Amino acid sequence: MEVGQKRVNMxxxxxxxxxxxxxxxxxxxxxxxxxxxxxxxxxxxxxxFNETMDLKLKLSSKETAAATVDEGKDLxxxxxxxxxxxxxxxxxxxxxxxxxxxxxxxxxxxxxxQKSSTGGHEDAAxxxxxxxxxxxxxxxxxxxxxxYQELSDALGNMFSSFTIGTCGSQGMKxxxxxxxxxxxxxxxxxxxxxxDKDGDWMHVGDVPWEMFVDSCKRLRIMKGTEAIGLAPRxxxxxxxxx
Amino acid sequence: MMNYFPDEVLEHVFDFLESHRDRNAVSxxxxxxxRVERFSREKVxxxxxxxxxxxxxxxxxxxxxxxxxxxxxxxxxxxxVPSDWGGFVLPWIEAMARSGVNLEELRLKRMVVxxxxxxxxxxxxxxxxxxxxxxxxGFTTDGLAAIASNCRFLTELDLxxxxxxDRRGQWLSCFPDSCTSLVSLNFACLKGxxxxxxxxxxxxxxxxxxxxxxxxxxxxxxxxKILMQAPQLVDLGTGSYVHDPDSDTYNKLKxxxxxxxxxxxxxxxxxxxxxxxxxxxxxxLNLTSLxxxxxxxxxxxxxxxxxxxxxxxxxxxxxxxxxDKGLGVVAxxxxxxxxxxxxxxxxxxxxxxxxxxxxxxxxxxxxxxxxSILYFCxxxxxxxxxxxxxNCPNFIRFRLCTLNPTIPDPxxxxxxxxxxxxxxxSCKGLKRLSLSGLLTDQVFLYxxxxxxxxxxxxxxxxxxxxxxxxxxxxxCKKLKKLEIRDSPFGNVALLADVGKYETxxxxxxxxxxxxxxACKTLAKKxxxxxxxxxxxxxxIDASSDDRQKVEKMYLYRTLVGPREDAPEFxxxx
Numbered sequence: 140m141e142v143g144q145k146r147v148n149m150x151x152x153x154x155x156x157x158x159x160x161x162x163x164x165x166x167x168x169x170x171x172x173x174x175x176x177x178x179x180x181x182x183x184x185x186x187x188f189n190e191t192m193d194l195k196l197k198l199s200s201k202e203t204a205a206a207t208v209d210e211g212k213d214l215x216x217x218x219x220x221x222x223x224x225x226x227x228x229x230x231x232x233x234x235x236x237x238x239x240x241x242x243x244x245x246x247x248x249x250x251x252x253q254k255s256s257t258g259g260h261e262d263a264a265x266x267x268x269x270x271x272x273x274x275x276x277x278x279x280x281x282x283x284x285x286x287y288q289e290l291s292d293a294l295g296n297m298f299s300s301f302t303i304g305t306c307g308s309q310g311m312k313x314x315x316x317x318x319x320x321x322x323x324x325x326x327x328x329x330x331x332x333x334x335d336k337d338g339d340w341m342h343v344g345d346v347p348w349e350m351f352v353d354s355c356k357r358l359r360i361m362k363g364t365e366a367i368g369l370a371p372r373x374x375x376x377x378x379x380x381x
Numbered sequence: 382m383m384n385y386f387p388d389e390v391l392e393h394v395f396d397f398l399e400s401h402r403d404r405n406a407v408s409x410x411x412x413x414x415x416r417v418e419r420f421s422r423e424k425v426x427x428x429x430x431x432x433x434x435x436x437x438x439x440x441x442x443x444x445x446x447x448x449x450x451x452x453x454x455x456x457x458x459x460x461x462v463p464s465d466w467g468g469f470v471l472p473w474i475e476a477m478a479r480s481g482v483n484l485e486e487l488r489l490k491r492m493v494v495x496x497x498x499x500x501x502x503x504x505x506x507x508x509x510x511x512x513x514x515x516x517x518x519g520f521t522t523d524g525l526a527a528i529a530s531n532c533r534f535l536t537e538l539d540l541x542x543x544x545x546x547d548r549r550g551q552w553l554s555c556f557p558d559s560c561t562s563l564v565s566l567n568f569a570c571l572k573g574x575x576x577x578x579x580x581x582x583x584x585x586x587x588x589x590x591x592x593x594x595x596x597x598x599x600x601x602x603x604x605x606k607i608l609m610q611a612p613q614l615v616d617l618g619t620g621s622y623v624h625d626p627d628s629d630t631y632n633k634l635k636x637x638x639x640x641x642x643x644x645x646x647x648x649x650x651x652x653x654x655x656x657x658x659x660x661x662x663x664x665x666l667n668l669t670s671l672x673x674x675x676x677x678x679x680x681x682x683x684x685x686x687x688x689x690x691x692x693x694x695x696x697x698x699x700x701x702x703x704x705d706k707g708l709g710v711v712a713x714x715x716x717x718x719x720x721x722x723x724x725x726x727x728x729x730x731x732x733x734x735x736x737x738x739x740x741x742x743x744x745x746x747x748x749x750x751x752x753s754i755l756y757f758c759x760x761x762x763x764x765x766x767x768x769x770x771x772n773c774p775n776f777i778r779f780r781l782c783t784l785n786p787t788i789p790d791p792x793x794x795x796x797x798x799x800x801x802x803x804x805x806x807s808c809k810g811l812k813r814l815s816l817s818g819l820l821t822d823q824v825f826l827y828x829x830x831x832x833x834x835x836x837x838x839x840x841x842x843x844x845x846x847x848x849x850x851x852x853x854x855x856x857c858k859k860l861k862k863l864e865i866r867d868s869p870f871g872n873v874a875l876l877a878d879v880g881k882y883e884t885x886x887x888x889x890x891x892x893x894x895x896x897x898x899a900c901k902t903l904a905k906k907x908x909x910x911x912x913x914x915x916x917x918x919x920x921i922d923a924s925s926d927d928r929q930k931v932e933k934m935y936l937y938r939t940l941v942g943p944r945e946d947a948p949e950f951x952x953x954x
Contacts, residue, residue: 239459239866240841241725241757241782242815244516246542246570250651250675251728283621283652292549292574293598 264352270298270329270360281352287344294331294360333358391417401426423447428886430468430492431911434941435476447486447511448473454889454935455839456864457491458516461891461933463917465948471498472946478505486511493517499524503531510562511537518544522573526552529560536589537565547573554579563587567594569618569649574598585610594618597651602630608637616670617641619649626656635660648672648698655683665690669717672698674724685710695719695750700726701736701757708740712747720753725784735784738765745772753778761818762790766800770807779804780815786842789819796820802827805835815839825849829856837862850874854881864889872899879906887937898927900934904954911943912936912954922952 243251264281277297284290331343335354343351343358386394395418398404408418424447425438439445452468470492477484484506494517502509509532522545528538529552553568553575560583568575575598584590584607592615595604599620608614624631634657644664653676665671668691673679677700679687684699685707691697694715701723703711711718721744723736738761745751745768752775761783781801789796797818805811805828812834816824820843828835829852836859844850850870853863854877862885871894882888882903897914904912915933943953 237786237867239456239461240786241728241784242459242839242841243725243728243757244458244542245460246516246544247675247724248728251677251726280623288549289574296574296577 264355266333266355266357268294268297268358268360271362273298279358281355286348287351291331294358298360329360329362331358331360388413388417392421395421420444424486425449427451429937429939430470430473431941431944432886432937432939435473436480437940439476439480439482443480443482445477445482446484447488448477448484449488449490450492451490452492454864454887455491455862456866456889456891461866462935463915463948463950464518466915466951467944467946467948468492469498469946470494471501474498474501474505482506483508485509486513488513488515489517490515491517493519494524495519496521496524496527500527503527507532508534510534511539513537513539513541514543515541516543521546522548522550522552522571525568526550526555529553529555530557533557533559534562535560536562538563539565539567539592540570541567543570545571547571549573551576551579553583556583558586561586562589564589565592565616566590567592567618569594569596569651571596571598577603581606581610588613590614592616592646594648595620597621600624601634601657605630605634605637608634608641612637612640613643614641615643616646617644617649618672619647621652622650622657623652623654624657626654626659631657631660639663642667644668646670646672650676650679653678655679658683658687662687662690667693669693670696674698674700674722676700677702677726681707688714691715693717696721698722698724700724702726703736703740705736705740705743708736709743709747712743715748717750718744718748719750721748721751722755723757724755725757735759738762741765742768742772745769749773750775752776755780755782755815757782757784759784760788760791761797761800762792763795763797763800763803764790764792766797767803770800770803774807774809776804776808776811778813779808779811780813780839781817782815783817786817787819796823798823798827802831805831810834813837816843817841821845822849822852825852829853832857834859836860838864840865840868842867844868844870847871847874847877851877854878860884861886863887865891865893867892869894871895875899876903879903882907882910882936883938885938887935889933889935890931891933893930893934895931895934896927897925897929897931900931901927901954903936908942909938909940910936911939913947914952914954915950916952917950 265278266281267276268279269276279290279293279297281290284293332340333343333351333355334357335341336356340359346354391414395404395407398407401424404418404422408415419441421444422442423444425442425445426449427433427438428451430450430452438448450470450473452470453462453466456462457466468491470489478501484502485508487502487509488511492514494514499520502512504527509528512528512532512535520543525538525540525545528535556563556579563583564587566583573596575596577599580595580599581603584593590611591613593607593611594616595607595618597620599607601620601622601624604619604622608617624634638660641664645667647661647664647668647670650673655678658679665687671691671694673684673687679702681702681704684703688707688710692714694711695717697711697715697718697720699707699711699722703723708723711721723740725735727735736756736758738758741754741756741758741761742765744754749772751773754776755778758781761781790800797816798821801814801816801820801824805814811832814828814832814835814837816839822845825844825848828838832838835857838853838857838860840863847870849868850865851874853860854874864887866889870890875890875895876899900912900914904910913935914931915935916931918932947953
C-alpha cells in the first residue's frame with residue numbers, strides 16, 4: 140500500500156475545517172484542536188493489544204510492541220506497518236490470535252477455516268459411480284466429502300430413485316426412510332467397491348478416508364451376490380500395504 | 382381523568398402502532414391506555430430473555446401471537462461467552478403451552494434451543510406459522526423433523542447461521558404431502574445432506590414459495606430442477622454452485638434462471654465454480670440484495686464483472702478479496718446502495734487481500750444513500766474517516782473493524798480519535814457504532830458529546846482511563862447496550878452513575894479493570910440489576926478477594942431477580 144502524497148492531499152482543507160475541541164477547555168482540549176495527540180505518554184496505563192497478547196498467548200511481542208506503541212517520533216511517516224507490500228521496512232508482525240478477534244461469528248469462521256483446508260475446486264476429484272441395475276452412471280467429486288459417512292449419504296441421495304423398485308409394498312415410505320436406504324446400501328444386498336490406482340477392485344471403507352480419495356479411480360455399488368470374489372483380494376491388498 | 386374514547390376505539394387506533402417502542406410509550410400514558418394496549422398487543426419483543434419471566438409476559442399480554450426473544454449477549458458471537466452460559470427457550474415454550482397461548486410466530490436470536498423445545502413447540506401450537514432461528518444452537522435435524530411433521534400451517538422456517546447437529550434423519554421428507562403453505566424456507570446453515578427428491582417435490586407443491594435458501598449439499602442440477610418449479614421466487618440462496626459449464630445441465634440452469642424474473646435477493650455460493658457465474662447475469666439487473674460473503678473462491682475479476690450487472694443493489698455483503706479497486710467499481714455501479722458489509726476472507730494471515738481506507742472513501746463518495754456499514758479492513762486513516770463523515774451524514778450503523786485492533790493511522794501514526802469523532806459529529810442519526818484501531822479517551826469524549834442517538838456501542842482495546850467510559854455513560858442519553866473488552870476501564874467508571882444502568886438493556890465488560898468488590902457494591906445498590914460475574918478459569922466465590930479483577934462481567938436490568946439456570950461459573954451477585 141502506497142503511503143504518500145495522495146493521502147496528504149486528502150488531509151488538505153478538510154482537517155482544518157473540522158473543529159472538535161470544547162469551548163473553554165483545558166490542556167487536553169488544546170491537543171484536540173490541533174488534531175494531534177500530546178506526547179504525554181498517554182498510551183501508558185492502557186492495556187493494549189500487545190499486552191493482551193502477552194497475557195493471553197504468552198508470546199514474545201517485542202516486534203509488535205514496537206509496531207504499535209511507539210509515539211511515531213522515531214519513524215519516518217512513510218513507514219508502512221502492515222507489511223502487506225514489499226515496501227515495508229521489516230517483515231510483518233506475527234498475526235497471533237486473540238480470542239474473538241477479528242469479531243466474526245463462529246459460523247463464518249468455521250466455514251472459512253474449512254475452505255482453506257479443502258483448497259477449492261482446482262483439486263476436484265470426480266469419479267464415476269455405477270450401481271448395478273441402474274440405467275446410467277453418476278459422477279461424484281470425492282473432495283466434497285470429508286468422511287465415508289458423508290459419501291455414503293450423498294450416494295444414497297443419488298441413487299435413491301433407483302431403489303423404488305426394490306421397496307415392495309411399503310413403497311414411498313421406505314424409500315423416504317433414510318435409515319432403510321442406508322440399510323439397503325450397507326447390507327449384504329449392496330456392496331460399495333472401488334477401483335484403485337492399480338486397477339484392483341477394493342471394498343470401500345477399509346483404508347483411511349484421505350488414502351481412499353487419493354487412490355480411488357471409480358466407484359461401483361455392486362449387488363451382494365457379485366461381491367463374493369472381492370473379499371480375498373481386498374484382504375491381500377491390505378496386507379501388502381501395511 | 383375522563384376517558385373520552387371507548388376501549389374499542391382506542392384499540393383500533395393502537396392497531397396502527399407497529400413498533401413495540403410506540404406501544405410501550407402508549408401504555409405509559411394512563412391506566413386505561415395501559416389496559417387497552419396490553420389486551421391488544423399481539424407481537425411481543427423481549428430484548429433480553431432474563432429481563433422478565435415468561436409467566437409475567439403472558440399475564441400482561443394474554444393475546445400474544447408472536448414472540449421475539451434474544452438470549453446471549455452479543456459478544457457470544459465471538460466466543461467470549463462460555464457455551465453453557467444460558468439463554469434457554471424451553472421455559473418460555475413450556476409456559477406458553479401451559480397457558481394456552483395461541484402462538485403463531487417465534488423468533489429467537491442467540492438462544493439455546495433443544496430438540497425437546499422444538500418438539501414441544503410443534504405439538505403445542507397447531508397454528509404455528511413462522512419459526513425464525515438466528516445464531517442459535519442446541520438442536521439437531523430431529524427437532525426440525527418435528528416441526529416439519531406437525532406444523533400444518535407453516536409458512537416460514539428460517540434458519541440463519543445456527544449450529545445444528547446433523548442426524549441424517551431426512552427431516553425435509555417429514556413435510557407431509559398436505560404441506561402447501563410455505564412462503565419461506567431457509568436451511569442454508571445445515572451441514573448435512575437433504576433428500577433431493579423430497580426437496581423438489583416440496584418446492585413443486587408450495588406455489589407460494591417466495592424465499593428459498595439451500596445448503597451446500599444441494600448440487601447445481603437439483604437447483605436447476607427447483608428453479609423450473611419455482612420461477613416465482615423473490616429470494617434465492619444457492620446450494621453448491623459447481624458444475625461443468627459446458628454441460629447440458631448448466632444450459633438448462635441458464636434458461637431456468639432467465640425465467641426467474643422476480644428474484645430480487647441472491648445469496649449462497651458456498652461452493653462456486655466461477656465459470657458458472659454468467660448464468661446469473663440475467664437476474665443481476667433486478668437484484669436489490671446480494672450476499673457473496675461466503676464465496677471465497679470467486680476471483681476479483683469475476684466479482685467485478687458480476688457487480689457491473691448489479692446497478693440496483695441496495696444491500697451488498699462481500700468479502701475483502703474484492704479489494705479497493707473492486708469497491709471502486711461498486712461505488713460507480715451501485716448508486717442505490719444503502720448497506721455494505723465487507724467481511725475478512727483471511728482471518729489469520731496478514732493477507733494482502735484486505736481492503737483499506739481507500740475502498741471506504743470510494744464507496745462513501747459514490748453511494749449517497751449509504752446508511753449502514755460493516756467494514757473489516759487492513760488499516761484506516763483519520764483523513765479517510767473525516768472524508769467519509771462528510772460524504773455520508775446519514776449513517777445509522779457504522780462498524781469498523783481493523784484486523785489489527787490497535788493499529789494507528791499509518792500516515793500520521795496518530796490514534797483514530799479524530800476520524801471517529803468526525804463520524805459521530807456528522808452522523809446525527811447514528812444508532813450503532815463499533816470502534817477499532819488505536820483509540821484514546823478522546824474518542825469517547827467525542828462520542829459522549831455528539832452521539833445523541835447512539836443506542837449500541839462496541840469497544841475493544843481502546844481508551845486510557847476511566848474517563849473514557851465516563852464520557853460515554855454521561856453523554857449518550859439513549860444508550861441501550863454497551864459492550865467493552867480489553868480496555869482499561871475500572872471501578873470508578875463502573876460506579877459513577879449506577880442509576881444509568883436501569884436505563885439500559887445491558888453492559889458487558891471483559892478483560893477490563895473492574896474488581897469483584899466493585900461489582901458487589903453495584904449489585905447491592907441496584908437490586909433491579911443482575912450483575913453476573915463469569916469466571917471460568919478461577920472460580921470466584923464468597924471467599925475470593927474483593928480486589929480480584931473480574932474476567933467477565935455482564936449486567937442487565939431485570940424485573941425478576943437472579944436467574945435460576947445460571948451455571949457454576951456464573952455468579953449473580
